[in-house]
Amino acid sequence: MTPLICYMLLAALLFSIGLAGALTRRNAILVLVGIELMLNAANLNFIAFWRYSEHPEALTGVMFVIFSIGVAAAEAAVGLALIIAVYRHYRTTNLDQVDSMKG
Amino acid sequence: MTLPFAMIAVVTLSSAVAAMSLRNLVHCALCLVGTFGGLAALFLQLDAQFAGLAQVLVYVGAVAILIVFAILLTRGAEPAQQPIVAGSWFIGVAVAALTFGSLVVTVITSSAITSPAGPKLDVAGDVTVKNIGARLMTDYVLPLEVVALLLTAALIGAVIIAMPNEAPDSKLKAESSKLKKSTNF
Amino acid sequence: MLDLCDQIFVLLKHWMLGWPIWPESVKPLVSILLSIVPIMLVFAGLFAIMTVLERKGLGRIQNRYGPNRVGPYGFLQFAADGIKALTKEDVVPRAADKVIHFLAPLVLIVPVFLAYSVLPFGRNMVPMDIDAGVLFFFAVGAATELAVFMAGWSSRNKYSLLGAMRAIAQMVSYEVPLIVSTITVVMMAGSLSTVKIVEAQADYSGQWPQWHLFTPWGFAGFVLFLIAAMAESNRSPFDLPEGESEIVAGYFLEYSGFKFALFFLAEYLGMFAVSGMAVTLFLGGWTAPLAFLSWLPSWLWFFAKLMALIFLFIWARGTVPRMRMDQLMNFAWKFMLPMALINILAAGLWHFLPAGMGRWMACSAVIGIPYILLGRGLVGGKQFAKRTYRFAE
Numbered sequence: 001m002t003p004l005i006c007y008m009l010l011a012a013l014l015f016s017i018g019l020a021g022a023l024t025r026r027n028a029i030l031v032l033v034g035i036e037l038m039l040n041a042a043n044l045n046f047i048a049f050w051r052y053s054e055h056p057e058a059l060t061g062v063m064f065v066i067f068s069i070g071v072a073a074a075e076a077a078v079g080l081a082l083i084i085a086v087y088r089h090y091r092t093t094n095l096d097q098v099d100s101m102k103g
Numbered sequence: 104m105t106l107p108f109a110m111i112a113v114v115t116l117s118s119a120v121a122a123m124s125l126r127n128l129v130h131c132a133l134c135l136v137g138t139f140g141g142l143a144a145l146f147l148q149l150d151a152q153f154a155g156l157a158q159v160l161v162y163v164g165a166v167a168i169l170i171v172f173a174i175l176l177t178r179g180a181e182p183a184q185q186p187i188v189a190g191s192w193f194i195g196v197a198v199a200a201l202t203f204g205s206l207v208v209t210v211i212t213s214s215a216i217t218s219p220a221g222p223k224l225d226v227a228g229d230v231t232v233k234n235i236g237a238r239l240m241t242d243y244v245l246p247l248e249v250v251a252l253l254l255t256a257a258l259i260g261a262v263i264i265a266m267p268n269e270a271p272d273s274k275l276k277a278e279s280s281k282l283k284k285s286t287n288f
Numbered sequence: 289m290l291d292l293c294d295q296i297f298v299l300l301k302h303w304m305l306g307w308p309i310w311p312e313s314v315k316p317l318v319s320i321l322l323s324i325v326p327i328m329l330v331f332a333g334l335f336a337i338m339t340v341l342e343r344k345g346l347g348r349i350q351n352r353y354g355p356n357r358v359g360p361y362g363f364l365q366f367a368a369d370g371i372k373a374l375t376k377e378d379v380v381p382r383a384a385d386k387v388i389h390f391l392a393p394l395v396l397i398v399p400v401f402l403a404y405s406v407l408p409f410g411r412n413m414v415p416m417d418i419d420a421g422v423l424f425f426f427a428v429g430a431a432t433e434l435a436v437f438m439a440g441w442s443s444r445n446k447y448s449l450l451g452a453m454r455a456i457a458q459m460v461s462y463e464v465p466l467i468v469s470t471i472t473v474v475m476m477a478g479s480l481s482t483v484k485i486v487e488a489q490a491d492y493s494g495q496w497p498q499w500h501l502f503t504p505w506g507f508a509g510f511v512l513f514l515i516a517a518m519a520e521s522n523r524s525p526f527d528l529p530e531g532e533s534e535i536v537a538g539y540f541l542e543y544s545g546f547k548f549a550l551f552f553l554a555e556y557l558g559m560f561a562v563s564g565m566a567v568t569l570f571l572g573g574w575t576a577p578l579a580f581l582s583w584l585p586s587w588l589w590f591f592a593k594l595m596a597l598i599f600l601f602i603w604a605r606g607t608v609p610r611m612r613m614d615q616l617m618n619f620a621w622k623f624m625l626p627m628a629l630i631n632i633l634a635a636g637l638w639h640f641l642p643a644g645m646g647r648w649m650a651c652s653a654v655i656g657i658p659y660i661l662l663g664r665g666l667v668g669g670k671q672f673a674k675r676t677y678r679f680a681e
Contacts, residue, residue: 002108007145008210010112014119014138016203021123023195029128029173033135036166037119040142043158051149057229059238065146065154066235067243069161070250074257076166080173081261087177088267129441133388136434152420156427164430164463168456171437175453232420232480 007048014041028083028093032076039072107148115141128174136167153232294585297326298412323415327404335556336366342602349606376545381443384542388442393543393550396435399428400554403561406482410574410587414483421482422474425565426467429520432558433459439551440539452539454613455522455529461620462519462526468628469512472505472635473569482565486573495579499572504651505635508659510570512628514600517562519620521555524605528613563597564590571597623662630658 015038022034043065050061083093090098118137125131139162146155239247292299301322310318340363344354356362380389406421408414418424433456440452474480477488491498500506519526529539540551567573571593574586611619634654641647 002104005210006104006108006112007149009207010115010145012203012206012210013116015206016199017116017119017123019202020196020199023198024192025123027128029170029177030123030131033122033131033170036135036162037122037138040139040162043154044142044145047146047149047151047154051151057234059230059235062151062154062230062235063238063243065151066157066239067246067250069154069157070254073161073166074254076169077261078257078264080169081265083173084176084265093177130388133434133438152418153423156420156423159427160423160430164427164433165460168433168437168460171434172453172456175441175449230419232423233478 004048004052008045011041011045011048014038014044026094026096028086028095028098029080031095032079032083035079036072036076039068043068108145111141111144111148115145129171132167132170132174135170136163139163139167150230152230153235290583290585294411294587296585297410297587324405327409327415328401331404331557331560332553334560335553336370337363338556338560338598339369339552340365341598342605345599345602346606349603370549373549374546378545378547379542381445381542383444385442385444388438389542392435392439392442393547393554395438396432396554397550397557399431399435400557400561402428403558404564407561407564407568408482408486408573409590410585413574413587417481417483420480422470422480422485422565422569425482425561426463426470429558429562430463432554435554436539439543443539443542445542448539448541451529451541455539458522458526458529458613458616458620459520461617462516462624465512465620465624465628466516466520468625469509469516469631470569472509472632473500475632476500476505476635476639482568482573486568486575489572490575492579497572497575497577497579499575500570501572503638504648504655505631505638506570508627508631508634508655510566512624512631513566513570514597516620516624517559517566518601518604519616520562521559523555523559523601525608525611526616528610528616559601560594560598563594563601566597567593618666622666626662627655627659630655 018034018037018041020034021037022031025031025034046061046064046068050056050059053061086098087093092098115138118134118141121134122131122138125134139158143155143158143163146158301319304322305315305319340355343365344356344362347354354362355365358364358368380386403425405416406414406418406424436455436459437452440448440450440455443449473485477485479485479488489497489499496502501510518524522529540548543551567590574590576582576584576586576589634651637654638647638651641650
């Protein structure tokens with residue numbers, strides 16, 4: 001089997017790619033995509049650690065990932081609804097132009 | 104590093120890079136689907152069947168479609184006129200590189216990983232869905248109820264936030280209700 | 289002897305695997321191929337026969353013959369259609385997004401074929417017996433929705449995009465009652481594995497089988513599952529996304545020739561897969577309907593039940609008019625989802641009440657009363673004028 005460190009490096013790489021995208025892209029939806037990538041990288045870490053642990057029958061990693069997937073889906077839904085509401089007001093999803101608090 | 108892991112890792116990483124750097128938003132969303140698929144394959148390879156299939160069902164089947172709908176509803180499908188990255192993009196990339204560097208250093212020098220006992224090889228018998236269900240109902244019942252509440256709140260909240268604010272024109276309303284009453288087949 | 293008939297395909301596979309010409313390292317691959325190739329061929333053949341059967345069936349419902357020129361009584365029509373589809377020119381619109389336009393039929397077909405791998409076609413005849421079989425089936429079903437979007441968007445055609453958005457909204461909405469009505473079966477059988485679900489229905493009380501269909505919650509679940517399945521595969525009466533009289537074939541408008549045939553194939557194969565799942569979950573899989581008939585091979589019963597459900601689909605297509613988009617969505621969220629949730633409650637009651645007439649009355653009441661109330665409540669508000677007829681004078 002592949003050593004645990006490969007999974008961790010892959011997860012770290014995915015996390016940094018998601019972080020880079022979330023910090024650099026202008027479109028609000030792509031920032032959300034970056035956030036989803038970061039969440040997925042963390043899930044991969046959990047499953048890898050669970051599989052290589054001393055007591056995999058405790059199912060801790062799998063439980064955490066199930067809840068994490070559920071919470072991420074809820075967060076994506078609300079985030080996208082917010083983006084649509086902001087678009088309706090500002091007529092743009094460009095984050096550089098959404099820069100004033102007053103309507 | 105086995106061959107299947109290497110192949111899946113290459114696919115996942117290239118889809119992730121493409122998802123964050125392509126110009127066309129819909130292409131980004133579709134590459135993101137590739138990333139989710141690659142991750143689901145990795146979960147299945149690690150004997151976490153329920154997590155892998157739930158990943159496909161929820162992320163590919165729901166979150167990706169939500170993202171695509173949001174792109175279409177906010178006119179993101181038209182070609183971008185301005186440069187795609189914010190003005191200070193190199194700071195973002197530098198921060199991400201720094202994060203990656205610190206994560207790699209932590210991973211490589213940690214004692215928990217450099218002295219592994221190897222994975223337990225016969226896990227597949229314990230990881231049945233029945234066990235997951237039993238744990239959800241006994242040890243993790245409180246997080247389960249909280250997540251259920253959270254999902255309900257998110258559902259209602261998303262609908263309310265995305266609903267248009269202004270009420271329809273009152274004249275239009277009267278006309279449409281008149282039409283409804285006189286439907287005859 | 290009967291056992292030989294029943295297990296003939298399994299024994300054939302083991303015999304072919306035992307030939308000395310395969311080296312040891314190739315044997316797993318050969319085993320996989322021997323499982324997959326017959327399934328693909330059988331269902332592709334079933335698709336071909338079904339196109340003819342459907343056209344003849346629809347024709348008879350509409351008081352006309354179906355196709356009757358090609359071959360005896362028109363049964364070689366599929367060959368003519370196949371040759372036509374394969375030899376047509378493949379037109380790609382100039383403004384279309386070429387990569388996605390090319391990939392969309394592939395991304396649609398692969399998950400549909402994947403879905404067949406957890407259906408038990410007979411005793412010991414499951415290609416892949418995984419622990420979370422039903423979840424696998426619905427996960428790959430969810431992956432097909434993305435291909436619909438890819439097809440609609442890449443054609444750069446307003447009608448295609450509209451059809452694709454409608455199709456995705458419909459598929460996502462009807463996935464919820466589909467999965468919730470499966471939860472009752474999983475709850476009562478105690479496992480997500482399709483093999484165990486069929487085994488939980490394999491007993492007979494006297495001559496009568498213990499299928500899930502013959503319980504109140506199973507019957508309601510079956511009806512809900514079938515309606516949601518019709519909507520998932522964009523079949524009439526839910527075929528607004530591909531309605532010919534409205535948006536001219538919707539999301540696969542810009543496809544011609546072989547790619548159109550692939551879309552068609554994917555739709556029908558999806559219908560077979562979800563019918564196969566309905567047979568597994570509610571109709572007892574490969575078990576015989578009466579105990580004294582269990583000498584017939586198990587795979588024969590599976591395909592007989594599958595054909596019965598397909599006949600039901602064709603019948604519904606020919607008989608029921610098309611639903612409008614808002615009627616469709618209202619139906620899914622306001623009627624089917626509450627009924628599916630009430631069904632779970634009824635199944636729980638069934639489990640805890642002692643066996644007998646009381647259990648039947650209680651569960652039927654729990655399902656029947658909300659059905660009547662919801663039905664009356666959701667229709668209300670429309671006053672229909674008295675029907676008037678105008679005759680020629």
